[in-house]
Amino acid sequence: METTLLKLHAPAEILEHFDFEKIEEISGVIRIHLLEKTDPNHYPKGLIGKGERMLNGFMNPVELQTFPARGKEVFLLLKRRRWIVKGSNQSYYNNYNFTEEGMKATKEFGAFLKEIGRG
Numbered sequence: 001m002e003t004t005l006l007k008l009h010a011p012a013e014i015l016e017h018f019d020f021e022k023i024e025e026i027s028g029v030i031r032i033h034l035l036e037k038t039d040p041n042h043y044p045k046g047l048i049g050k051g052e053r054m055l056n057g058f059m060n061p062v063e064l065q066t067f068p069a070r071g072k073e074v075f076l077l078l079k080r081r082r083w084i085v086k087g088s089n090q091s092y093y094n095n096y097n098f099t100e101e102g103m104k105a106t107k108e109f110g111a112f113l114k115e116i117g118r119g
Contacts, residue, residue, distance in 0.1 A: 008069075009069065009074055010034065011106050014034065014098055017042060018035060018036055018078055018079075019037055020032070021034060021035045030075070031063075031074075031077055033077045034076060034078050035079050036079060036080045038081065042081075042094065044093055047083050055082070055083060056082045056091060059082055062080070062098075063076070063078075064076045064105055065104060065106070065109060067112070078096075080094060080096075081094075100114070
């Protein structure tokens, strides 16, 4: 059930790279927290072949607005992982393009806002 509800708010292209962490509602705003996956398909490309990799925390979360639910604003908080090569201080991370240009909204929601003249 959780996966079905998540698919209603988060685009498939985001769910390919991120897993559900938690959901919170504060002051009528819903925030869905998503963590970047850790499987080998999600290692940053610059890190591959450089040695033993280690997780090194997270980048600042990216917050994207998506379609509202029951009159409440809904935001996706994407937490990208930061990686290092053991014995190095060089950080590696993935970059994604999930937004409509010039907006902090999912592509679908941004396109909808532009279509109705609000973006």
